[in-house]
Each structure stands twice: as C-alpha cells, then as structure tokens.
Amino acid sequence: MVSVSFVLFAALSLSIQARPSPGNEPTRTISVNAVAPPNCFPALGFKMPSSTPSTLNNWWCDMRTEYGFVGFSYEVTDCQSLSKLRSDFLEIRETFNSRYIRMYGFCDRPGDNDIIDAAWGAGIGVHALIWFGFDNTDEWMGRRDALFAILHSNPKAKFVTRALQFGSEPLFDFVLDPPVLAEQVIAAKANLSSLKIPVTISEMAFGYQSWTQSISSTHTCCRFFSTQASIANNSWPIVLTDLNWFIDNGEGKKIYLSENGWPSVTSDGVQPNSPSAVANVQNEHDHYTVLDAHCKDFKAVPGGGVGWFWHIFSDDMEPGYGLFSTSGKLKFSPFAPKTSC
Ligand SMILES: *[C@@H]1O[C@H](CO)[C@@H](O)[C@H](O)[C@H]1NC(C)=O
Numbered sequence: 001m002v003s004v005s006f007v008l009f010a011a012l013s014l015s016i017q018a019r020p021s022p023g024n025e026p027t028r029t030i031s032v033n034a035v036a037p038p039n040c041f042p043a044l045g046f047k048m049p050s051s052t053p054s055t056l057n058n059w060w061c062d063m064r065t066e067y068g069f070v071g072f073s074y075e076v077t078d079c080q081s082l083s084k085l086r087s088d089f090l091e092i093r094e095t096f097n098s099r100y101i102r103m104y105g106f107c108d109r110p111g112d113n114d115i116i117d118a119a120w121g122a123g124i125g126v127h128a129l130i131w132f133g134f135d136n137t138d139e140w141m142g143r144r145d146a147l148f149a150i151l152h153s154n155p156k157a158k159f160v161t162r163a164l165q166f167g168s169e170p171l172f173d174f175v176l177d178p179p180v181l182a183e184q185v186i187a188a189k190a191n192l193s194s195l196k197i198p199v200t201i202s203e204m205a206f207g208y209q210s211w212t213q214s215i216s217s218t219h220t221c222c223r224f225f226s227t228q229a230s231i232a233n234n235s236w237p238i239v240l241t242d243l244n245w246f247i248d249n250g251e252g253k254k255i256y257l258s259e260n261g262w263p264s265v266t267s268d269g270v271q272p273n274s275p276s277a278v279a280n281v282q283n284e285h286d287h288y289t290v291l292d293a294h295c296k297d298f299k300a301v302p303g304g305g306v307g308w309f310w311h312i313f314s315d316d317m318e319p320g321y322g323l324f325s326t327s328g329k330l331k332f333s334p335f336a337p338k339t340s341c
Pocket residue numbers: 144145146148149190191
C-alpha cells in the first residue's frame with residue numbers, strides 16, 4: 001500500500017508540472033494581504049462588519065497564524081435548514097471557539113448558499129468540499145458546478161470560504177486517476193482565482209497528498225483503523241507518523257489535519273483493523289486530550305503550524321464520532337481544546 005501511494009505521488013506531481021497554467025502558481029496573494037489576529041477573519045474576537053467589505057485586502061488572517069484546534073467537521077448531507085445551520089455554527093463558534101467548519105458529505109440541492117449565509121452570520125470560516133463519495137460515480141461533477149456557481153454568485157462566499165477541498169480521500173478511493181484529479185485541481189484553482197480561494201485535496205497520507213497548492217489539508221480520521229491502534233492514549237505515534245510524512249513531503253506548505261476523531265462505538269462501517277482498538281466515550285475523549293496536549297508540537301510545524309479539526313460535530317452525522325450524541329447531549333465535557341499555545 002505504501003509503495004502504491006508513492007507511485008500516485010509521482011504521477012500527480014508530474015502531470016501538474018507538465019501542464020502549467022496561469023492559475024498554477026502557489027497562492028501567495030492571500031498571505032501578502034492577510035493580517036495577524038485578532039483584527040482579521042476568522043480570528044477569535046474579530047468583530048464582523050455589518051456588511052461585506054469592498055475588498056479582500058486585510059480580510060483573512062494569515063494562515064501561518066492558524067494552528068491548534070480550528071473547528072469541526074460538519075456533515076451537510078442532511079441538508080439542514082438555514083436556522084439549524086445558524087444555531088449549530090453559532091454554537092461551534094461561540095461555545096467551542098472555532099474558527100472554521102469543514103464541510104463533510106454533500107447536500108445535492110442549492111444548500112451551499114445557506115452554509116455561506118449561516119457562516120457569515122456566525123462569523124465563522126468554511127473549508128468547503130466537493131464530495132466525491134466512495135462509489136466511483138460522477139455526481140461530483142454536478143456538485144462542483146453548483147458549488148462554483150454559488151461561490152461566484154453569493155457576495156459573501158469569498159469572505160467566508162477559506163479553501164476548497166476535493167474530498168474525501170479521492171486518491172485512496174480511486175475515484176479519479178491521479179492525472180485527471182490533478183487537472184481538476186488546476187481547473188478549480190483557475191476558476192476560483194478571482195475569488196482568491198485556494199484549492200486542496202483532503203486525503204490521507206496513505207492515499208497520498210497533492211502538494212500543488214499553498215495549503216494542504218490532510219485527512220487522518222483513521223487512527224482507530226490503524227493496525228497499530230489500541231487505546232486513544234497511545235494514538236500520538238500514529239498521528240506523528242502521518243504528520244511527519246506530510247512535513248517531509250510538504251515543502252513547508254500549510255497543513256490542516258481535517259479529520260481527527262475516535263469512535264465511541266463500532267458499527268457496520270466502523271470496525272477496527274487491530275484487535276486491541278477500543279471504541280468508547282472514554283477513548284473518544286482521550287483522543288481529543290492527546291491532540292490538545294500536543295498543541296506546541298503542532299505549532300512548531302513549518303508553514304505556521306498545524307491546525308486540526310475535530311471529526312465530527314454530532315453522532316447524527318457520523319455514528320460514534322460526534323461530540324454530541326444523537327439526542328443532542330455532549331458525550332463528554334468539557335471540550336475546550338487550545339486554539340493557541
Ligand atoms: C467556473 O465553473 C463554473 C461551473 O463549472 C462555470 O459555469 C463558470 O463559467 C466557471 N467560471 C470561470 C471564471 O472559469
């Protein structure tokens with residue numbers, strides 16, 4: 001499996017180098033125009049303006065200032081109502097000090113406008129996602145077109161959308177051949193360049209990562225699935241192995257760990273690959289404390305430190321992984337990960 005990943009890596013970077021396009025330079029603009037917290041979006045304590053500014057200049061916080069806990073994966077497959085999105089995003093922002101939500105799943109109706117409007121209202125940023133699914137179907141193309149149209153037409157979109165991800169794990173799931181995926185990334189980047197929205201792939205170290213962009217969003221949901229998994233208190237070496245791979249191959253680019261969680265129960269789709277892996281609320285909690293205890297290690301990573309997302313907000317979204325149960329109760333408390341250290 002590991003050598004397959006490296007073959008993919010070679011294929012992907014080659015095809016990108018072979019096909020330069022005007023949109024293919026690393027996105028430096030964002031850093032140049034971005035400022036330091038707290039007077040930038042979506043820093044904690046930033047005061048949202050009453051209407052969208054006339055320009056993106058001095059709007060975004062420099063990504064190099066973003067590390068530690070940055071927010072939650074939030075699955076949108078339920079096509080939540082605008083009022084539900086609003087109340088969840090406000091809670092995510094205000095109770096848990098999040099700077100972002102990271103979209104997960106898909107809502108095949110024009111629901112993305114609601115996500116953008118709710119994010120603006122809550123003062124929270126969005127790592128948007130084109131959902132590829134796991135079944136090798138081509139619905140992602142319609143999702144891409146719908147999302148791009150909204151990003152261009154909703155005037156708030158470019159002020160809340162921090163990144164667009166192709167996900168989840170399109171390489172691992174082999175949804176597209178790597179060169180085709182690379183072409184898609186380049187095309188998306190060109191499409192969104194006027195909005196200054198960087199494009200990345202949400203992928204596991206295992207399935208490989210595109211380093212063509214100025215940020216990289218990695219996907220590490222799967223410590224519980226590691227053949228080395230036991231109790232969550234022992235999960236840091238598994239995190240570190242993946243993280244070191246990304247650091248070694250990432251050329252100093254920004255890294256977000258976009259899926260971090262540990263299930264409190266096993267289910268049909270959630271079965272460990274190690275007989276010692278333990279799924280319960282204690283271990284879900286312990287995985288959070290392990291990540292939080294390594295805030296300084298995340299901060300020290302080149303590119304401005306690593307920001308991590310908790311996967312996922314509610315058990316309604318991914319059984320067992322939620323901070324909240326299906327009855328809307330916190331499964332453990334407090335959940336107060338550090339956003340700086
Ligand atoms: C961006 O993509 C959308 C959907 O694929 C397309 O309709 C639109 O014309 C593209 N815009 C630019 C500027 O490339």
